[in-house]
Amino acid sequence: MPNIRAAVKQLRKDKKRHERVRAAKSRLKSVIKEVRNAVEAKDVTTAKQTLSTAIPLIDKAATRKIIHWAKASRLISRLTQHVNQLTA
Numbered sequence: 001m002p003n004i005r006a007a008v009k010q011l012r013k014d015k016k017r018h019e020r021v022r023a024a025k026s027r028l029k030s031v032i033k034e035v036r037n038a039v040e041a042k043d044v045t046t047a048k049q050t051l052s053t054a055i056p057l058i059d060k061a062a063t064r065k066i067i068h069w070a071k072a073s074r075l076i077s078r079l080t081q082h083v084n085q086l087t088a
Contacts, residue, residue, distance in 0.1 A: 024061055025061075031053060032075065047083045
């Protein structure tokens with residue numbers, strides 16, 4: 001436990017930030033899993049719909065520095081490729 005008041009406050013802030021980041025990552029992983037499950041089930045409409053909700057979430061996570069911008073770009077690209085292969 002920190003002894004200095006500023007360190008105590010920083011610890012409180014860190015815990016709150018940690019919970020926010022964990023929640024955002026969990027939501028992100030869930031949405032990505034939904035898209036992948038729809039692609040595996042070959043359900044085109046669900047795959048397109050979940051992809052359209054996943055892309056803004058991935059972009060937002062990258063903007064907030066929850067995930068790296070290159071990872072976000074890679075995720076969007078690969079998910080889009082998988083969904084487009086269903087329609088082809």
